[in-house]
Amino acid sequence: MNKKYIVANWKNHPQTWAEAEQILDFVDEYLGSLNEKEFSLVFCPPFVFLEEVDKILRTSHFEHEASLGAQDIFWEDTGADTGEISGPMLRKLGVRYVIIGHSERRWKLGESDEIVNKKLKAALRNEIIPIVCLGERVRDENFKEFLKEQVKKTFAGLNRDELEKCIMAYEPVWAISTSPNARPDTPASALESIAIIRETLTVNCKLETINLPPFLYGGSVTSKNVADFIGQKEINGVLVGGASVNKEEFVKILSLVK
Ligand code: PGA
Numbered sequence: 726m727n728k729k730y731i732v733a734n735w736k737n738h739p740q741t742w743a744e745a746e747q748i749l750d751f752v753d754e755y756l757g758s759l760n761e762k763e764f765s766l767v768f769c770p771p772f773v774f775l776e777e778v779d780k781i782l783r784t785s786h787f788e789h790e791a792s793l794g795a796q797d798i799f800w801e802d803t804g805a806d807t808g809e810i811s812g813p814m815l816r817k818l819g820v821r822y823v824i825i826g827h828s829e830r831r832w833k834l835g836e837s838d839e840i841v842n843k844k845l846k847a848a849l850r851n852e853i854i855p856i857v858c859l860g861e862r863v864r865d866e867n868f869k870e871f872l873k874e875q876v877k878k879t880f881a882g883l884n885r886d887e888l889e890k891c892i893m894a895y896e897p898v899w900a901i902s903t904s905p906n907a908r909p910d911t912p913a914s915a916l917e918s919i920a921i922i923r924e925t926l927t928v929n930c931k932l933e934t935i936n937l938p939p940f941l942y943g944g945s946v947t948s949k950n951v952a953d954f955i956g957q958k959e960i961n962g963v964l965v966g967g968a969s970v971n972k973e974e975f976v977k978i979l980s981l982v983k
Pocket of ligand 1: 896945965966
């Protein structure tokens with residue numbers, strides 16, 4: 726059986742390396758207590774901690790169990806792009822995954838589908854696995870159309886081989902813990918959206934049903950609801966934001982992945 730992905734998106738946290746180390750030490754101790762691990766871990770810390778997190782992931786119980794991810798990538802590999810971090814730089818730091826098109830970047834920072842598409846291509850060009858975030862802003866009568874359009878534009882120009890290298894993350898914006906009045910989605914409605922995304926990928930992007938990439942759910946995942954999402958065969962893991970920097974809560978989530 727394929728292991729479930731647990732992706733920790735630390736966002737702009739924690740504020741110090743000492744706190745980051747405490748989270749990792751706590752998770753490491755938990756991993757040490759397990760015989761079998763039912764999950765593959767990906768830690769996506771802020772850029773400033775990538776190098777140090779990588780050193781820790783290469784040692785102790787994390788070795789072979791956890792990978793390093795970045796929260797963003799720039800679309801050019803080199804150039805006069807003040808403030809940006811390129812794919813080759815990330816690769817040199819040991820980054821294997823990158824979150825692309827997170828709703829906080831799409832909506833707070835104005836990243837368009839076209840920008841997301843360019844970043845996706847940059848990740849693939851640099852052999853970094855993209856974790857591509859997709860999701861509607863509001864679940865109104867147009868949400869299906871919205872999702873279809875987002876999928877078509879996000880993956881425009883990608884061939885089948887490239888699509889198969891991606892991990893899809895369905896993250897409805899209204900369910901992200903920091904959104905106003907956030908509430909987690911239900912597994913049933915998440916599955917409905919995942920089905921729309923899958924259909925658009927197979928019909929419009931010509932992806933073979935048999936080779937569909939893994940799908941994650943994200944949005945207010947906690948120890949209270951993780952089992953409900955992970956228990957669905959169409960959901961191959963979760964993207965955890967706020968709860969991933971609370972070490973006790975994060976370990977509780979891991980303990981519920983079966
Ligand atoms: P959340 O964030 O778990 O805090 O809702 C998820 C995400 O933004 O990736």
